[in-house]
Amino acid sequence: MGRTSDAIAEGVAIATSAARLVVKNHILVDTIAQGGVFDTGKYIADAREALRAMAEEAEQAEKTLAELRKRARGRHSDPSGTHDYRDRDVRNLKRRAKQSHGVATKLRETMEDAEALSVIVEEAREGAWADVRHNLDRRLRVEGMRPDQDPDYDTMREARMQALRLVDLQALSSQQRARRKVKKKQKAAAEHD
Template sequence: MASFERIVDEGVLIGLSAVRMAVKNHIIVGALREHRDFADADYPAAARCELVRLATQNEEDAERVGRQRKVLGRQRSAFEITDDDRLHVRQLALRRRVHLKLAGALRAVAADDEQVADLLERARTDASEEIGAALAARLVEQVVDRREPDYAQRRAERVRALVSTDLAALMSNRRAGLDSGR
């Protein structure tokens, strides 16, 4: 069996990965839906919030496992407890310690500005790469080959779509900018 420290270290890595993914998704939604900048000042708070949420979840899990251990320990007299029961009680004690240590480690990361900044930078990089890949895939789908037999016919459709969608959005954004005094 792995050492206690290794179990906690691996738990921290898994937890940080989950938090980074949640923050990455928050950045993507902010960029695409709300047109927010990748450098938005709210993202460190979002990262800390996710870290604290995960730490709280581990503290709650530690309490639950502790209760399970007590119930299992009280179910039978010392003479009736099997070796499997003893092993299970020890495993529950270990799980409780791991959850508590993991919660403390996650709270320590949340309190460390440098670690939050590092986590946030990796989340931004992941978000940028994911958005870039999605845009590249979309552009590849829209490639037009002049040699296609229906090129001329579909050209008119493409121009109409450009005017009605893209140019209309640009004009709307321009008007909004003029109205707000930009």
């Protein structure tokens, strides 16, 4: 029973981490990209929805494993592939179905646990802030750094120059052509009137 309970705990931990990541991404998009306000209630609903989706996935896995177990029972020939189960696999399929059931049950319990949902949201908020802080720190270090402070300056110089030629100068040239085209059309329209 220890292996089953360990597998359930691991499955719940993975699903909770995935829910936290979903919420973190929603926080980043809603508050930063779209300029929204952090609303704990909205993100609790997002966490509950993420857990619900993963519980349904575990329930579907349980049903699939039960079907595979039924088909495997009484089959004693050699399997033709990885998922071609035989009678000797029935016990393992039953255990895996039990584990999936346990994960789904725990996730559904967590969905109704306001404190657990709050913890997921708070950890997601902290993760979002850590991402923002890391990105700001990196940008400030890179953009504010003088060449003599950058140990990789000489190594990366050729790559930066190539990017300047292939990307930045090409974009600038394209913008200039577009501006000239617009001015030419405006001039033609003014002369036509």
